[in-house]
Amino acid sequence: MNDKSSPAPESLDAAFWEQHYEQGHTPWDIGQVSPPIRQYLDGLTDKDLLILIPGAGHAHEAAYLHRQGFRRVMVCDWAPSAFKPLLEQAPDFPQEHLLVSDFFELELQAELLLEQTFFCAIAPEQRAAYARQAAQLLRPGGILAGLLFAEPFEKQGPPFGGTAGEYAEYFSPWFHIERMELCEASIKPRLGRELFIELKKR
Numbered sequence: 001m002n003d004k005s006s007p008a009p010e011s012l013d014a015a016f017w018e019q020h021y022e023q024g025h026t027p028w029d030i031g032q033v034s035p036p037i038r039q040y041l042d043g044l045t046d047k048d049l050l051i052l053i054p055g056a057g058h059a060h061e062a063a064y065l066h067r068q069g070f071r072r073v074m075v076c077d078w079a080p081s082a083f084k085p086l087l088e089q090a091p092d093f094p095q096e097h098l099l100v101s102d103f104f105e106l107e108l109q110a111e112l113l114l115e116q117t118f119f120c121a122i123a124p125e126q127r128a129a130y131a132r133q134a135a136q137l138l139r140p141g142g143i144l145a146g147l148l149f150a151e152p153f154e155k156q157g158p159p160f161g162g163t164a165g166e167y168a169e170y171f172s173p174w175f176h177i178e179r180m181e182l183c184e185a186s187i188k189p190r191l192g193r194e195l196f197i198e199l200k201k202r
């Protein structure tokens with residue numbers, strides 16, 4: 001997967017992603033917390049928030065939050081090798097907060113879900129299920145925040161793009177859309193191509 005898109009693989013299962021991690025081929029990984037997400041995280045004051053990062057991959061957001069003293073950060077990824085860099089960056093990250101699991105099978109109640117190139121990595125047919133599952137994983141009033149691509153891509157993904165209008169249809173049944181707007185702080189290759197979302201569970 002890269003920002004220019006590549007042909008869709010036959011299957012986007014855990015083995016597909018695990019193979020990428022095992023081969024060190026992770027072109028989606030920007031090597032840092034994306035600046036718009038970092039800005040959002042820097043505004044959080046409650047260090048006891050239960051934060052879930054689904055499809056977390058190398059999970060730079062989790063390492064960052066851990067360094068800032070957030071101790072209830074859970075990461076989920078179904079590729080077992082994904083978390084190695086997180087553990088290198090934050091060796092004391094709690095083992096029990098590493099959830100090697102299918103996002104759609106998770107059962108927990110978080111206060112904040114962080115989205116960073118997970119939604120664009122799942123098949124578009126799963127988007128309605130993503131919105132429903134994200135809502136189920138949040139307490140009432142909980143927030144889904146992060147980044148979504150702002151444009152459809154010509155080639156088959158991953159990544160799969162989309163539009164704000166399409167996203168609103170998936171999320172509106174479950175969330176109030178507090179914010180869904182182009183962000184100015186994106187990394188250069190994604191500037192003008194990302195929406196920052198802040199959705200509040202109904």
Ligand SMILES: C[S@@+](CC[C@H](N)C(=O)[O-])C[C@H]1O[C@@H](n2cnc3c(N)ncnc32)[C@H](O)[C@@H]1O
Pocket residue numbers: 001014017018028029030054055056057058059076077078079082101102103104116117118121122
């Ligand atoms: C494009 S990568 C993004 C990783 C990370 N968020 C980042 O920005 O570097 C998508 C990630 O979602 C994970 N993933 C895809 N489908 C999943 C599912 N159903 N349950 C859990 N993880 C999944 C993959 O293993 C992969 O690590």
